[in-house]
Amino acid sequence: MKTFSIEEITTLVNGEQIGLCEDIINAPEQIENAVKGNVTFIGSSKYARLWENSNASAAIVYEGINIVPEEGKAFIKVKNPDLAMAVLLEAFEPESPCFEIDIHPTAVIDKTATLGKGCKVGANSYIGKNVTLGDNVVIYPNVSIFDDTTIGNETVIWSGTVIRERTKIGSHCIFHINVSIGADGFGYRPSSDGRGLVKIIHIGNVVIGNAVEIGANSCVDRGKFSSTILGDGCKIDNLVQIGHNSVLGRCCIMAGHSGLAGSVTLGDGVIIGGSASIKDHVTIHSGAKVGAGSGVIADVPAGKSVVGYPACDSREKMKQWVALRKLGRS
Template sequence: MKTFSIEDINAIINGSVVGQTTNKITGLEQITKANKNQATFIGNRKFATLWKNSKASLAIVNDKIALEPGENRVLIKVKNADLAMAKLLESFTPVTPYFETEIHPAATIDKSAKIGNGSRVGAGSFIGRNVILGNNVTIYPNVTILDETTIGDHTTIWSGTIIRERSVIGSHCIFHSNVSIGADGFGYRPNDDGRGLVKIPHIGNVVIGNAVEIGANSCVDRGKFSSTILGDGCKIDNLVQIAHNCVLGRSCIMAGSSGLAGSVTLGDGVVIGGSASIKDHVTIHSGATVGAGSGVMNDVPAGKTVLGYPAVDSREMLKQWVALRKLAR
């Protein structure tokens, strides 16, 4: 068990200490569940009232929130409690699953594959022909990486993930369990004789930049002709669909159960809320936000926030909702 003094913790987050405690900190927890040996976080005033009855010995608090520590308790005031929490969570992160050997004897690795220094491959994983793994790549058990795929340094692939042929993956990426990269896009046309559907082949690939994280059970389909592209720093939640030939700029965020139809373009820093859906061939320009549950049918200008189904300017949609409530009365 990791144990930290208040001084140890403040050395990590560099805040202002208020109060004293004799208790050591062995973990982090929600304010209503914490015990005397745990720290908690208060990043919003609505949670400040919970501090009085919390059993936590330490709270990391936004410095604009007025709060007293109380007896044998400490506050560490910081500019941004959420960022401080991220730093502390990293310090408390448990040890990752153990590899007895770097390359497990039960892994299947084609003789043409190139495995970089310090890379690890777990039991039951398959590494195909002409695959290139960079240095310090971690492949957990039961991962499939098919032919001519390239994966950059320090990337981590969790169990159940399948990376199809010719994919290009950057460095410092994280793919969680059961991610699908490079499957065929969803493309069909009615047959000339009207009997059944003709499958449209997809001969492109997927290109993923550096420091991209993709959540469990999410799918990124390969391009019909060229590439489906995710730019550096994109963060994709669980159960997200990114269809063929989509192009995401840098540092886009897609929350759970959202989806992009084919050939959607996202600029830099676009945020897509949970369960939102984007029509094919739409462009959402840099800095725009799509509210949760929205359906985007048309291009969205840079910096705009849209909401609703179909999505419109968020202020306009909120006015519509107010008007509907008044009609209901």
């Protein structure tokens, strides 16, 4: 178990210690559940009232909050408690599951595949023809990587993930369990005789940049032609759908259960809230935000926030909701 003194934690998060505490910190914990030996977080005055009844030994506190620790406890004041939390959680992170053998004997690796230095491949994984893995790629058990795929250095792929042929993946990516990369896009047209549906074959691929993280059970479909693209630094939550030929700029965020239909374009830094859905061929420009549960059917200008179904400017939608409530009272 990892442990730290208050002074060590203060140094880690680049904070200012207020008060004295001799307890050894063995874990971070939310303020309601914290016990002696835990450090907690107070990011706003909303949570400051909970400190009085907390058993935590210490708290990382937003520097603008005017409260003081009790005797024998300590505060560590920081400019951004969320970023401090990220640093501290990384310090306390347990070791990842270990590989007793770098390449498990039950893994099937085609003779034409190329593995860089330090790669690890877990049990029952499959690596197809002409696949190229960079240095220190980690493939956990039961992963399938199909032909002509390239994966950059330090990428980690968790169990159950399937990466279809011709996919290109950058370095330092993380794919969590059961991610699907490069499946056929959803495309059908009525047959000429009107008796069925004709499948539209998708012959493109998926291109994923560096430092992209994709959550469990999310899907990124291949392009009908050319590529579905995720730019550097994109973060995709669990249970997200990204349709064929969609293009995401740098550092986009998509929360759980959200989805892009085909040929959607996101600029840099776009944020899509949970369960939001985006119509095909829509462009959401850089810095725009889409509220949770919204349905976007038209382009969104840069920096705009939209909410509702159909989505419109957030301030305008708030006015509409207020007007509807007033109608209900009349």
